[in-house]
Amino acid sequence: AQELLQKISEKCFKKCITKPGTTLDSSEQRCVAMCMDRYMDSWNLVSRTFSNRLQ
Amino acid sequence: AQELLQKISEKCFKKCITKPGTTLDSSEQRCVAMCMDRYMDSWNLVSRTFSNRLQ
Amino acid sequence: AQELLQKISEKCFKKCITKPGTTLDSSEQRCVAMCMDRYMDSWNLVSRTFSNRLQ
Amino acid sequence: SQKAQLQQQIHKLNDVCWDLCVDKPREKMDGRTETCLCNCVDRFVDTSLLVAGRFQNLINKHQ
Amino acid sequence: SQKAQLQQQIHKLNDVCWDLCVDKPREKMDGRTETCLCNCVDRFVDTSLLVAGRFQNLINKHQ
Amino acid sequence: SQKAQLQQQIHKLNDVCWDLCVDKPREKMDGRTETCLCNCVDRFVDTSLLVAGRFQNLINKHQ
Numbered sequence: 001a002q003e004l005l006q007k008i009s010e011k012c013f014k015k016c017i018t019k020p021g022t023t024l025d026s027s028e029q030r031c032v033a034m035c036m037d038r039y040m041d042s043w044n045l046v047s048r049t050f051s052n053r054l055q
Numbered sequence: 056a057q058e059l060l061q062k063i064s065e066k067c068f069k070k071c072i073t074k075p076g077t078t079l080d081s082s083e084q085r086c087v088a089m090c091m092d093r094y095m096d097s098w099n100l101v102s103r104t105f106s107n108r109l110q
Numbered sequence: 111a112q113e114l115l116q117k118i119s120e121k122c123f124k125k126c127i128t129k130p131g132t133t134l135d136s137s138e139q140r141c142v143a144m145c146m147d148r149y150m151d152s153w154n155l156v157s158r159t160f161s162n163r164l165q
Numbered sequence: 166s167q168k169a170q171l172q173q174q175i176h177k178l179n180d181v182c183w184d185l186c187v188d189k190p191r192e193k194m195d196g197r198t199e200t201c202l203c204n205c206v207d208r209f210v211d212t213s214l215l216v217a218g219r220f221q222n223l224i225n226k227h228q
Numbered sequence: 229s230q231k232a233q234l235q236q237q238i239h240k241l242n243d244v245c246w247d248l249c250v251d252k253p254r255e256k257m258d259g260r261t262e263t264c265l266c267n268c269v270d271r272f273v274d275t276s277l278l279v280a281g282r283f284q285n286l287i288n289k290h291q
Numbered sequence: 292s293q294k295a296q297l298q299q300q301i302h303k304l305n306d307v308c309w310d311l312c313v314d315k316p317r318e319k320m321d322g323r324t325e326t327c328l329c330n331c332v333d334r335f336v337d338t339s340l341l342v343a344g345r346f347q348n349l350i351n352k353h354q
Protein backbone atom coordinates (compact mmCIF):
# COMPACT_ATOMS: atom_id res chain seq x y z
CA ALA A 1 0.00 0.00 0.00
CA GLN A 2 3.04 2.26 0.44
CA GLU A 3 3.36 2.88 -3.28
CA LEU A 4 -0.38 3.52 -3.68
CA LEU A 5 -0.24 6.15 -0.91
CA GLN A 6 2.73 7.84 -2.57
CA LYS A 7 0.97 7.89 -5.95
CA ILE A 8 -2.20 9.33 -4.38
CA SER A 9 -0.27 12.04 -2.53
CA GLU A 10 1.55 13.07 -5.67
CA LYS A 11 -1.39 12.94 -8.10
CA CYS A 12 -3.78 14.68 -5.70
CA PHE A 13 -1.26 17.33 -4.68
CA LYS A 14 -0.81 18.17 -8.37
CA LYS A 15 -4.57 18.28 -9.00
CA CYS A 16 -5.60 20.16 -5.86
CA ILE A 17 -2.75 22.47 -4.82
CA THR A 18 -1.83 24.74 -7.71
CA LYS A 19 -0.72 27.70 -5.60
CA PRO A 20 0.63 26.41 -2.27
CA GLY A 21 -0.24 28.83 0.56
CA THR A 22 0.68 28.98 4.24
CA THR A 23 -1.88 26.31 5.17
CA LEU A 24 -3.86 23.62 3.41
CA ASP A 25 -7.18 25.49 3.27
CA SER A 26 -10.52 23.73 3.63
CA SER A 27 -11.31 23.65 -0.10
CA GLU A 28 -7.90 22.09 -0.79
CA GLN A 29 -8.50 19.55 1.98
CA ARG A 30 -11.88 18.63 0.49
CA CYS A 31 -10.32 18.35 -2.96
CA VAL A 32 -7.56 16.02 -1.67
CA ALA A 33 -10.09 13.82 0.18
CA MET A 34 -12.33 13.54 -2.90
CA CYS A 35 -9.35 12.98 -5.19
CA MET A 36 -8.11 10.17 -2.93
CA ASP A 37 -11.51 8.43 -2.98
CA ARG A 38 -11.71 8.71 -6.77
CA TYR A 39 -8.13 7.49 -7.18
CA MET A 40 -8.95 4.37 -5.19
CA ASP A 41 -12.18 3.85 -7.18
CA SER A 42 -10.10 4.16 -10.31
CA TRP A 43 -7.47 1.75 -8.99
CA ASN A 44 -10.15 -0.87 -8.21
CA LEU A 45 -11.83 -0.48 -11.60
CA VAL A 46 -8.51 -0.63 -13.45
CA SER A 47 -7.42 -3.75 -11.50
CA ARG A 48 -10.70 -5.50 -12.24
CA THR A 49 -10.69 -4.60 -15.94
CA PHE A 50 -7.06 -5.66 -16.29
CA SER A 51 -7.62 -8.96 -14.45
CA ASN A 52 -10.53 -9.75 -16.78
CA ARG A 53 -8.21 -9.32 -19.77
CA LEU A 54 -5.61 -11.64 -18.28
CA GLN A 55 -8.05 -14.54 -18.07
CA ALA B 56 13.85 -5.81 -25.14
CA GLN B 57 11.18 -5.95 -22.43
CA GLU B 58 11.77 -2.33 -21.41
CA LEU B 59 11.80 -1.13 -25.02
CA LEU B 60 8.42 -2.80 -25.65
CA GLN B 61 6.97 -1.18 -22.53
CA LYS B 62 8.25 2.24 -23.55
CA ILE B 63 6.83 1.84 -27.07
CA SER B 64 3.43 0.74 -25.77
CA GLU B 65 3.22 3.69 -23.43
CA LYS B 66 4.54 6.37 -25.78
CA CYS B 67 2.47 5.15 -28.74
CA PHE B 68 -0.69 4.69 -26.68
CA LYS B 69 -0.35 8.32 -25.55
CA LYS B 70 0.28 9.57 -29.09
CA CYS B 71 -2.37 7.48 -30.88
CA ILE B 72 -5.25 6.83 -28.49
CA THR B 73 -6.57 10.13 -27.17
CA LYS B 74 -10.18 9.01 -26.73
CA PRO B 75 -10.23 5.26 -26.00
CA GLY B 76 -13.30 3.60 -27.60
CA THR B 77 -14.75 0.09 -27.47
CA THR B 78 -12.19 -1.24 -29.96
CA LEU B 79 -8.81 -0.19 -31.34
CA ASP B 80 -10.07 1.13 -34.68
CA SER B 81 -8.08 0.77 -37.89
CA SER B 82 -6.69 4.31 -37.88
CA GLU B 83 -5.48 3.84 -34.30
CA GLN B 84 -3.90 0.53 -35.27
CA ARG B 85 -2.11 2.14 -38.19
CA CYS B 86 -0.94 4.98 -35.95
CA VAL B 87 0.44 2.53 -33.36
CA ALA B 88 2.25 0.49 -36.04
CA MET B 89 3.80 3.61 -37.57
CA CYS B 90 4.67 5.03 -34.16
CA MET B 91 6.40 1.78 -33.20
CA ASP B 92 8.52 1.79 -36.38
CA ARG B 93 9.50 5.42 -35.82
CA TYR B 94 10.29 4.78 -32.14
CA MET B 95 12.68 2.00 -33.14
CA ASP B 96 14.26 4.20 -35.83
CA SER B 97 14.69 6.87 -33.18
CA TRP B 98 16.17 4.37 -30.73
CA ASN B 99 18.72 3.21 -33.31
CA LEU B 100 19.68 6.76 -34.26
CA VAL B 101 19.97 7.85 -30.64
CA SER B 102 22.11 4.81 -29.75
CA ARG B 103 24.43 5.44 -32.68
CA THR B 104 24.79 9.16 -31.96
CA PHE B 105 25.39 8.50 -28.28
CA SER B 106 27.98 5.77 -28.97
CA ASN B 107 29.85 8.15 -31.26
CA ARG B 108 30.10 10.66 -28.42
CA LEU B 109 31.45 8.06 -26.01
CA GLN B 110 34.44 7.27 -28.23
CA ALA C 111 25.49 13.10 -6.01
CA GLN C 112 25.12 11.01 -9.19
CA GLU C 113 21.33 11.20 -9.10
CA LEU C 114 21.35 14.94 -8.41
CA LEU C 115 23.60 15.53 -11.44
CA GLN C 116 21.28 13.46 -13.62
CA LYS C 117 18.22 15.36 -12.42
CA ILE C 118 19.94 18.71 -13.04
CA SER C 119 21.02 17.70 -16.55
CA GLU C 120 17.52 16.57 -17.46
CA LYS C 121 15.60 19.46 -15.87
CA CYS C 122 17.97 22.11 -17.21
CA PHE C 123 18.17 20.58 -20.68
CA LYS C 124 14.37 20.73 -20.85
CA LYS C 125 14.25 24.32 -19.60
CA CYS C 126 17.14 25.71 -21.64
CA ILE C 127 17.39 23.76 -24.92
CA THR C 128 14.05 23.90 -26.71
CA LYS C 129 15.46 23.71 -30.26
CA PRO C 130 18.74 21.76 -30.17
CA GLY C 131 21.21 23.18 -32.72
CA THR C 132 24.67 22.11 -33.90
CA THR C 133 26.37 23.53 -30.79
CA LEU C 134 25.36 24.58 -27.30
CA ASP C 135 25.37 28.34 -27.94
CA SER C 136 26.48 30.83 -25.31
CA SER C 137 22.97 31.81 -24.22
CA GLU C 138 22.08 28.13 -23.74
CA GLN C 139 25.29 27.62 -21.75
CA ARG C 140 24.46 30.58 -19.54
CA CYS C 141 20.94 29.28 -19.05
CA VAL C 142 22.20 25.81 -18.06
CA ALA C 143 24.72 27.28 -15.58
CA MET C 144 22.06 29.51 -13.98
CA CYS C 145 19.54 26.71 -13.95
CA MET C 146 22.03 24.41 -12.22
CA ASP C 147 22.74 27.00 -9.51
CA ARG C 148 19.02 27.57 -8.92
CA TYR C 149 18.32 23.81 -8.86
CA MET C 150 20.92 23.37 -6.12
CA ASP C 151 19.51 26.37 -4.19
CA SER C 152 16.11 24.75 -4.50
CA TRP C 153 17.44 21.37 -3.38
CA ASN C 154 19.01 22.93 -0.28
CA LEU C 155 15.87 24.88 0.60
CA VAL C 156 13.62 21.85 0.07
CA SER C 157 15.90 19.62 2.18
CA ARG C 158 15.93 22.15 5.01
CA THR C 159 12.16 22.71 4.94
CA PHE C 160 11.49 18.99 4.81
CA SER C 161 13.92 18.24 7.67
CA ASN C 162 12.18 20.87 9.81
CA ARG C 163 8.87 19.07 9.28
CA LEU C 164 10.34 15.72 10.28
CA GLN C 165 11.39 17.00 13.72
CA SER D 166 7.95 -11.88 -7.93
CA GLN D 167 5.08 -12.19 -10.39
CA LYS D 168 2.59 -10.61 -8.00
CA ALA D 169 4.80 -7.56 -7.52
CA GLN D 170 5.16 -7.23 -11.31
CA LEU D 171 1.40 -7.38 -11.74
CA GLN D 172 0.92 -4.70 -9.08
CA GLN D 173 3.50 -2.60 -10.89
CA GLN D 174 1.56 -2.90 -14.14
CA ILE D 175 -1.67 -1.86 -12.43
CA HIS D 176 0.09 1.18 -10.95
CA LYS D 177 1.31 2.11 -14.43
CA LEU D 178 -2.12 1.55 -16.03
CA ASN D 179 -3.93 3.53 -13.35
CA ASP D 180 -1.40 6.32 -13.73
CA VAL D 181 -1.88 6.59 -17.51
CA CYS D 182 -5.67 6.14 -17.46
CA TRP D 183 -6.22 8.53 -14.54
CA ASP D 184 -4.37 11.26 -16.44
CA LEU D 185 -6.37 10.51 -19.59
CA CYS D 186 -9.85 10.15 -18.06
CA VAL D 187 -10.07 12.19 -14.85
CA ASP D 188 -10.08 15.95 -15.08
CA LYS D 189 -11.36 17.42 -11.82
CA PRO D 190 -12.10 14.88 -9.05
CA ARG D 191 -15.85 14.86 -8.21
CA GLU D 192 -18.11 13.70 -5.40
CA LYS D 193 -18.76 10.42 -7.17
CA MET D 194 -17.24 8.51 -10.04
CA ASP D 195 -19.59 9.24 -12.96
CA GLY D 196 -20.49 6.79 -15.73
CA ARG D 197 -18.53 8.58 -18.42
CA THR D 198 -15.31 8.44 -16.39
CA GLU D 199 -15.88 4.76 -15.60
CA THR D 200 -16.39 3.94 -19.27
CA CYS D 201 -13.28 5.92 -20.18
CA LEU D 202 -11.18 4.07 -17.56
CA CYS D 203 -12.35 0.61 -18.70
CA ASN D 204 -11.81 1.43 -22.38
CA CYS D 205 -8.43 2.94 -21.56
CA VAL D 206 -7.25 -0.27 -19.87
CA ASP D 207 -8.58 -2.47 -22.68
CA ARG D 208 -7.11 -0.33 -25.46
CA PHE D 209 -3.79 -0.14 -23.60
CA VAL D 210 -3.68 -3.94 -23.46
CA ASP D 211 -4.60 -4.05 -27.19
CA THR D 212 -1.78 -1.63 -27.94
CA SER D 213 0.73 -3.70 -25.95
CA LEU D 214 -0.34 -6.89 -27.76
CA LEU D 215 -0.09 -5.18 -31.14
CA VAL D 216 3.39 -3.90 -30.32
CA ALA D 217 4.56 -7.29 -28.98
CA GLY D 218 3.16 -9.09 -32.04
CA ARG D 219 4.89 -6.77 -34.52
CA PHE D 220 8.11 -7.15 -32.58
CA GLN D 221 7.87 -10.94 -32.73
CA ASN D 222 7.32 -10.71 -36.51
CA LEU D 223 10.43 -8.58 -36.86
CA ILE D 224 12.49 -11.12 -34.93
CA ASN D 225 11.14 -14.02 -37.01
CA LYS D 226 11.97 -12.20 -40.25
CA HIS D 227 15.55 -11.60 -39.16
CA GLN D 228 16.16 -15.27 -38.34
CA SER E 229 18.67 2.19 4.01
CA GLN E 230 16.70 4.94 5.72
CA LYS E 231 19.10 7.65 4.59
CA ALA E 232 18.75 6.58 0.94
CA GLN E 233 14.95 6.64 1.30
CA LEU E 234 15.06 10.14 2.75
CA GLN E 235 17.29 11.31 -0.12
CA GLN E 236 14.81 9.76 -2.53
CA GLN E 237 11.95 11.70 -0.96
CA ILE E 238 13.90 14.96 -1.21
CA HIS E 239 14.58 14.25 -4.91
CA LYS E 240 10.86 13.67 -5.44
CA LEU E 241 9.85 16.81 -3.50
CA ASN E 242 12.40 18.98 -5.28
CA ASP E 243 11.21 17.59 -8.62
CA VAL E 244 7.54 18.42 -7.92
CA CYS E 245 8.19 21.81 -6.29
CA TRP E 246 10.72 22.93 -8.92
CA ASP E 247 8.15 22.28 -11.66
CA LEU E 248 5.48 24.12 -9.67
CA CYS E 249 7.51 27.14 -8.53
CA VAL E 250 10.33 27.82 -11.00
CA ASP E 251 9.47 29.13 -14.43
CA LYS E 252 12.59 30.60 -16.06
CA PRO E 253 15.82 30.21 -14.04
CA ARG E 254 17.15 33.65 -12.98
CA GLU E 255 20.40 35.18 -11.76
CA LYS E 256 19.32 34.78 -8.15
CA MET E 257 16.64 32.91 -6.28
CA ASP E 258 13.99 35.58 -5.61
CA GLY E 259 11.82 35.78 -2.49
CA ARG E 260 8.60 34.76 -4.22
CA THR E 261 10.18 31.55 -5.54
CA GLU E 262 11.65 30.77 -2.12
CA THR E 263 8.26 31.22 -0.43
CA CYS E 264 6.62 29.05 -3.09
CA LEU E 265 9.21 26.27 -2.59
CA CYS E 266 8.83 26.27 1.22
CA ASN E 267 5.02 26.31 1.04
CA CYS E 268 5.10 23.61 -1.61
CA VAL E 269 7.13 21.27 0.63
CA ASP E 270 4.94 21.98 3.67
CA ARG E 271 1.65 21.54 1.78
CA PHE E 272 2.98 18.35 0.14
CA VAL E 273 3.74 16.94 3.59
CA ASP E 274 0.24 18.04 4.77
CA THR E 275 -1.28 16.28 1.77
CA SER E 276 0.67 13.07 2.47
CA LEU E 277 -0.41 13.11 6.13
CA LEU E 278 -4.06 13.71 5.17
CA VAL E 279 -3.93 10.83 2.69
CA ALA E 280 -2.21 8.47 5.16
CA GLY E 281 -4.72 9.41 7.91
CA ARG E 282 -7.77 8.75 5.71
CA PHE E 283 -6.24 5.46 4.62
CA GLN E 284 -5.72 4.41 8.24
CA ASN E 285 -9.38 5.26 8.98
CA LEU E 286 -10.51 3.10 6.08
CA ILE E 287 -8.46 0.17 7.36
CA ASN E 288 -9.82 0.60 10.91
CA LYS E 289 -13.43 0.66 9.61
CA HIS E 290 -12.92 -2.58 7.70
CA GLN E 291 -11.56 -4.46 10.71
CA SER F 292 26.47 -3.92 -14.91
CA GLN F 293 27.95 -1.25 -17.18
CA LYS F 294 26.04 -2.48 -20.23
CA ALA F 295 22.73 -2.25 -18.39
CA GLN F 296 23.59 1.28 -17.26
CA LEU F 297 24.39 2.29 -20.84
CA GLN F 298 21.07 0.83 -22.07
CA GLN F 299 19.33 2.78 -19.32
CA GLN F 300 20.93 6.02 -20.52
CA ILE F 301 19.86 5.33 -24.09
CA HIS F 302 16.28 4.72 -22.90
CA LYS F 303 16.37 8.05 -21.06
CA LEU F 304 17.88 9.91 -24.03
CA ASN F 305 15.42 8.42 -26.49
CA ASP F 306 12.56 9.30 -24.14
CA VAL F 307 13.60 12.96 -23.86
CA CYS F 308 14.54 13.40 -27.54
CA TRP F 309 11.42 11.62 -28.84
CA ASP F 310 9.22 14.00 -26.86
CA LEU F 311 11.22 16.99 -28.10
CA CYS F 312 11.55 16.03 -31.79
CA VAL F 313 8.63 13.80 -32.81
CA ASP F 314 5.18 15.31 -33.03
CA LYS F 315 2.92 13.02 -35.07
CA PRO F 316 4.51 9.71 -36.18
CA ARG F 317 4.77 9.57 -40.02
CA GLU F 318 5.27 6.96 -42.72
CA LYS F 319 9.00 7.56 -42.74
CA MET F 320 11.52 9.31 -40.54
CA ASP F 321 12.10 12.64 -42.28
CA GLY F 322 15.42 14.50 -42.40
CA ARG F 323 14.33 17.29 -40.07
CA THR F 324 13.37 14.82 -37.34
CA GLU F 325 16.64 12.92 -37.78
CA THR F 326 18.67 16.13 -37.47
CA CYS F 327 16.67 17.12 -34.39
CA LEU F 328 17.27 13.72 -32.74
CA CYS F 329 21.03 13.78 -33.40
CA ASN F 330 21.39 17.37 -32.18
CA CYS F 331 19.23 16.56 -29.16
CA VAL F 332 21.53 13.69 -28.12
CA ASP F 333 24.68 15.76 -28.69
CA ARG F 334 23.36 18.82 -26.83
CA PHE F 335 22.12 16.60 -23.98
CA VAL F 336 25.62 15.16 -23.63
CA ASP F 337 27.06 18.72 -23.76
CA THR F 338 24.63 19.77 -21.02
CA SER F 339 25.60 16.80 -18.83
CA LEU F 340 29.31 17.54 -19.28
CA LEU F 341 28.77 21.22 -18.46
CA VAL F 342 26.83 20.30 -15.32
CA ALA F 343 29.40 17.71 -14.21
CA GLY F 344 32.27 20.17 -14.83
CA ARG F 345 30.65 22.96 -12.80
CA PHE F 346 29.94 20.48 -10.01
CA GLN F 347 33.58 19.37 -9.95
CA ASN F 348 34.66 23.04 -9.74
CA LEU F 349 32.35 23.56 -6.77
CA ILE F 350 33.81 20.56 -4.98
CA ASN F 351 37.38 21.72 -5.69
CA LYS F 352 36.62 25.22 -4.34
CA HIS F 353 35.24 23.78 -1.11
CA GLN F 354 38.31 21.65 -0.43
